[in-house]
Amino acid sequence: MTANETTTAKAAAGTAGAGAAGGTRGGTSVSLRSLTRTFGATRALDEMSLDIAPGELVALLGPSGCGKTTALRIVAGFEFADSGEVLIDGRDVSGVPASRRDMGMVFQSYSLFPNMSALDNVAFGLRMRKVGGADRRKRAAELLEMVGLAPQAGQFPHQLSGGQQQRVALARALAVEPRVLLLDEPLSALDAKVRLQLREQIRNLQQRLGTTTLFVTHDQEEALSMADRVGVMRAGKLEQIAQPAELYARPATAFVAEFVGTMNRLPGELGDEGRSITVLGVTVPVQEGGPDSGPVDALVRPENLTVAPADGGNGIVTGLTFLGAVTRVAVRLSGDTEVAVDVSSAAALPMTPGTAVQVNLPPVPVLVAHHED
Amino acid sequence: MADMTDTVTAPGSHTDPGARRFPPLLRPRSNQARALARYAGLVPFVAYVLIFLIVPMVAIIKYAFVDPKTNAFTWSNLDIATHGSYLHGFEQSLILSLIASVIPGVFGLLIAYAIFTARGRGAAWLRQVVITASGVFANFGGVPLAFLFIASFGSSALVTGWLNDIGVNIYGWGFSLYTISGVALVYMYFQIPLMILIMLPALEGLRPAWREAAENLGARSWQYWRYVGGPVLLPSFMSCVMLLFGSALAAYATAEALTAGTIPLTSIQIGSFLNGNVIAGQENVGYALSFGMVVIIAILMTCYVLFQRRSSKWLR
Amino acid sequence: MAAVTTERTPAPAPAPAAARARRRGRAPVWRWVILLIAGLYFLLPLYAALRFAGLKAFGTVFTSPGFVPSLWLSIRLAAVTWLISMVLMIPTTVYVHLRMPGMRRLLESVTILPIVIPPVVLIIGVLQVMPLSLRASVWMLGLEYVILAMPFAYRALDAGLRAIDVKTLTEASNSLGGGMFTTLWRVLLPNLRTAVLSATILIVAMVLGEFTMASLALKETFPVWIVLFDQLNANISVAASIFALVVTWLFLMLITVIATRQSRRTGGAEVTLFTVAPRETIGN
Numbered sequence: 001m002t003a004n005e006t007t008t009a010k011a012a013a014g015t016a017g018a019g020a021a022g023g024t025r026g027g028t029s030v031s032l033r034s035l036t037r038t039f040g041a042t043r044a045l046d047e048m049s050l051d052i053a054p055g056e057l058v059a060l061l062g063p064s065g066c067g068k069t070t071a072l073r074i075v076a077g078f079e080f081a082d083s084g085e086v087l088i089d090g091r092d093v094s095g096v097p098a099s100r101r102d103m104g105m106v107f108q109s110y111s112l113f114p115n116m117s118a119l120d121n122v123a124f125g126l127r128m129r130k131v132g133g134a135d136r137r138k139r140a141a142e143l144l145e146m147v148g149l150a151p152q153a154g155q156f157p158h159q160l161s162g163g164q165q166q167r168v169a170l171a172r173a174l175a176v177e178p179r180v181l182l183l184d185e186p187l188s189a190l191d192a193k194v195r196l197q198l199r200e201q202i203r204n205l206q207q208r209l210g211t212t213t214l215f216v217t218h219d220q221e222e223a224l225s226m227a228d229r230v231g232v233m234r235a236g237k238l239e240q241i242a243q244p245a246e247l248y249a250r251p252a253t254a255f256v257a258e259f260v261g262t263m264n265r266l267p268g269e270l271g272d273e274g275r276s277i278t279v280l281g282v283t284v285p286v287q288e289g290g291p292d293s294g295p296v297d298a299l300v301r302p303e304n305l306t307v308a309p310a311d312g313g314n315g316i317v318t319g320l321t322f323l324g325a326v327t328r329v330a331v332r333l334s335g336d337t338e339v340a341v342d343v344s345s346a347a348a349l350p351m352t353p354g355t356a357v358q359v360n361l362p363p364v365p366v367l368v369a370h371h372e373d
Numbered sequence: 374m375a376d377m378t379d380t381v382t383a384p385g386s387h388t389d390p391g392a393r394r395f396p397p398l399l400r401p402r403s404n405q406a407r408a409l410a411r412y413a414g415l416v417p418f419v420a421y422v423l424i425f426l427i428v429p430m431v432a433i434i435k436y437a438f439v440d441p442k443t444n445a446f447t448w449s450n451l452d453i454a455t456h457g458s459y460l461h462g463f464e465q466s467l468i469l470s471l472i473a474s475v476i477p478g479v480f481g482l483l484i485a486y487a488i489f490t491a492r493g494r495g496a497a498w499l500r501q502v503v504i505t506a507s508g509v510f511a512n513f514g515g516v517p518l519a520f521l522f523i524a525s526f527g528s529s530a531l532v533t534g535w536l537n538d539i540g541v542n543i544y545g546w547g548f549s550l551y552t553i554s555g556v557a558l559v560y561m562y563f564q565i566p567l568m569i570l571i572m573l574p575a576l577e578g579l580r581p582a583w584r585e586a587a588e589n590l591g592a593r594s595w596q597y598w599r600y601v602g603g604p605v606l607l608p609s610f611m612s613c614v615m616l617l618f619g620s621a622l623a624a625y626a627t628a629e630a631l632t633a634g635t636i637p638l639t640s641i642q643i644g645s646f647l648n649g650n651v652i653a654g655q656e657n658v659g660y661a662l663s664f665g666m667v668v669i670i671a672i673l674m675t676c677y678v679l680f681q682r683r684s685s686k687w688l689r
Numbered sequence: 690m691a692a693v694t695t696e697r698t699p700a701p702a703p704a705p706a707a708a709r710a711r712r713r714g715r716a717p718v719w720r721w722v723i724l725l726i727a728g729l730y731f732l733l734p735l736y737a738a739l740r741f742a743g744l745k746a747f748g749t750v751f752t753s754p755g756f757v758p759s760l761w762l763s764i765r766l767a768a769v770t771w772l773i774s775m776v777l778m779i780p781t782t783v784y785v786h787l788r789m790p791g792m793r794r795l796l797e798s799v800t801i802l803p804i805v806i807p808p809v810v811l812i813i814g815v816l817q818v819m820p821l822s823l824r825a826s827v828w829m830l831g832l833e834y835v836i837l838a839m840p841f842a843y844r845a846l847d848a849g850l851r852a853i854d855v856k857t858l859t860e861a862s863n864s865l866g867g868g869m870f871t872t873l874w875r876v877l878l879p880n881l882r883t884a885v886l887s888a889t890i891l892i893v894a895m896v897l898g899e900f901t902m903a904s905l906a907l908k909e910t911f912p913v914w915i916v917l918f919d920q921l922n923a924n925i926s927v928a929a930s931i932f933a934l935v936v937t938w939l940f941l942m943l944i945t946v947i948a949t950r951q952s953r954r955t956g957g958a959e960v961t962l963f964t965v966a967p968r969e970t971i972g973n
Contacts, residue, residue: 114687125590429814505941517930525737619805
């Protein structure tokens with residue numbers, strides 16, 4: 001898309017749209033097809049494929065080194081896949097240089113140009129697209145207004161706090177009305193309170209503008225609370241991509257189950273050719289996709305177990321962690337397995353360390369994984 | 374740290390081996406005293422610099438205004454130092470320093486940037502080689518250096534011969550090692566390495582995120598340099614060039630070896646005062662000349678500090 | 690390197706793949722041009738001098754009269770300079786980093802001064818104020834060399850201190866019972882090994898090359914000997930200077946290679962003379 005086309009489109013959008021949002025581009029779809037990237041001996045990306053629908057916010061979640069940042073940077077054009085392609089609206093952009101991909105990117109930190117004011121930073125992309133001085137300053141001011149930093153327009157990056165800098169970075173990325181918004185762990189360098197505020201702001205803006213967004217993070221809370229869909233990655237592969245609730249309730253693999261939220265591991269006996277498992281004295285069906293023989297553990301969430309004081313029960317309380325509305329009770333079961341059970345804090349009151357308790361598993365299907373000590 | 378022990382033990386009582394106590398005399402009492410005590414740590418350094426750097430400099434300033442015969446205050450030293458051949462010397466020195474600071478400044482920056490951004494196999498090795506070479510060559514000068522260039526660019530030397538073979542007669546164009554431009558060419562041998570060494574830390578401040586952000590927003594290479602990279606590096610570049618200017622001004626051995634007095638340069642003129650060939654009554658003019666240099670250096674250092682302050686705000 | 694997968698249809702057009710490969714190099718041409726020109730400029734004169742001196746000269750360098758005494762003097766001066774520099778600069782730099790970080794700028798400016806103050810000027814002042822006994826001794830030169838070496842020593846130490854978190858290490862050491870001296874000796878110095886090594890070699894390089902002050906103070910150090918001997922036998926003179934140059938360079942390379950290997954084992958950083966670069970900025 002040439003600069004002229006962009007300006008015309010912008011002008012059209014500007015007159016058609018109302019208010020600061022300025023009219024959206026109509027969603028853009030993004031497709032990653034079998035991306036592979038090797039650094040020396042390590043495979044950063046292993047035939048990773050992903051489809052992002054127009055207007056969707058997809059979060060890539062995973063431990064460091066899983067390849068999520070590499071994937072993002074390949075989409076942005078700062079790195080190149082050894083094989084595979086990136087399609088934007090169905091067209092392969094692998095040959096397009098980063099400066100012409102028409103995407104907006106927010107980096108982890110310190111990406112604002114230090115020699116320019118906040119306003120000039122935001123206006124930079126517009127300057128590159130040859131938008132005239134007055135117009136671009138006006139649009140930049142609108143965007144700073146959108147992120148709530150209008151009074152800071154004349155300040156320089158070193159005079160702004162971390163949270164403010166990232167908001168300016170967001171405004172800067174959105175100023176050019178990009179087809180795709182890319183976010184590379186934008187909140188990880190900020191402190192907790194600011195992180196929460198910014199999370200909301202980013203999500204609201206993204207939904208208002210309807211920009212297709214790819215968001216990389218290692219913080220599962222962030223991913224689960226912001227995204228339309230979350231993709232969990234490990235060692236260059238996408239283990240599962242689903243809506244947050246689905247990911248949480250029905251993890252496809254043991255890794256996803258344990259990465260997202262907390263999971264207990266309870267040794268059990270498989271039965272019925274691997275279709276059921278006996279654990280904690282009850283037999284429950286097994287979720288599909290796990291091993292069907294050999295020593296196995298059942299994976300159960302703390303909130304899916306029940307615990308109550310009972311003499312002669314199957315465990316002893318070893319500790320309590322007060323989490324607010326809920327208390328996490330640590331229990332050592334006969335057989336030396338340790339489990340954590342979440343109960344309401346009121347119910348947890350009588351369960352002081354040393355109390356004998358009974359831990360029960362309700363009869364719902366569980367995920368099963370190979371036994372680990 | 375010191376106050377904690379007050380509440381735990383009574384002064385003078387024997388405490389357990391782990392506690393540390395200041396003897397009552399040395400314990401800072403007030404905020405002012407505490408601030409003073411902090412500065413105390415700098416005393417050795419300050420004392421050393423004072424004795425071995427400041428005092429000699431003060432002596433120079435003093436004797437610049439002293440008549441060698443009567444020991445009375447006089448302007449005559451300074452008067453002589455700012456006229457005639459000495460004025461000419463200052464002019465030539467300044468011109469030489471300008472050439473021998475800006476040109477190696479640009480080259481040094483390019484080389485530093487080239488090795489800093491190199492990627493791939495051998496990039497680290499390249500960096501090590503260039504940086505260690507710079508450390509060594511920055512200190513190389515004087516007669517050996519002069520000789521190196523006489524052997525290669527002299528009128529009947531190696532490179533001159535090669536150039537003649539391909540039809541380029543540099544001496545026909547008026548080039549000579551013994552002119553200002555020739556001396557500048559030789560000076561670059563230690564100026565460029567010096568530039569590399571002092572510019573590299575500034576380059577580290579150039580974050581890759583800026584480059585990528587600019588690219589992402591649609592900037593091509595030259596646009597990045599024009600709007601972001603250039604402006605951000607400019608203050609550091611200027612401060613480094615200031616340093617190079619001072620270094621060129623200060624050079625003595627190389628100039629002496631090359632020119633042996635044929636070009637008037639202030640540093641050599643000062644040196645000749647130490648060698649004893651002075652006109653009677655003008656013994657202290659050497660100090661006046663040195664004083665002149667000190668003034669120029671003071672101006673230089675002020676500019677340097679001002680540029681540094683600007684660049685450090687951005688290149689954090 | 691770019692394996693184009695053909696089992697899927699349609700295979701990507703050759704243009705994107707080629708563009709991909711082309712851009713990976715990121716316009717390396719100018720880089721090599723600059724380095725080539727620089728290499729020529731620095732190495733040609735060395736080669737020319739070598740050719741003039743002839744390799745034979747290298748053999749006779751070591752037995753020339755005055756070579757050993759002057760070299761020995763320079764080495765002793767380097768040792769004294771180094772000792773005083775380290776004793777003075779290490780505690781000062783550590784102290785400023787810890788207690789007075791605001792002073793760092795001032796300290797840097799002060800230590801930069803010797804680069805711009807002409808040694809000629811300095812020696813003229815020194816000879817005026819030094820008491821006669823000190824002036825006659827050769828160690829006066831060592832004391833002044835400390836001043837000349839300050840820029841390099843300070844920058845190396847400062848870079849080393851910036852790379853380690855001095856404040857945290859010191860507080861950790863103090864909380865475990867270590868006093869200031871113990872902290873310096875057992876905690877900080879081992880982590881500053883590289884910086885100290887760099888500073889050492891730079892000091893040696895400086896002393897072995899310093900001519901101006903030594904000759905004007907009438908002391909026959911190695912560089913002064915080289916110049917004096919030049920009048921007798923230019924070849925040997927040149928051979929001696931090139932010898933000093935190459936040996937110092939090799940030493941510096943050796944030090945940095947060892948240092949990088951050591952630091953890679955403990956944390957993955959590339960070490961250069963004045964900077965300790967974290968992996969993110971240099972590598973990928």
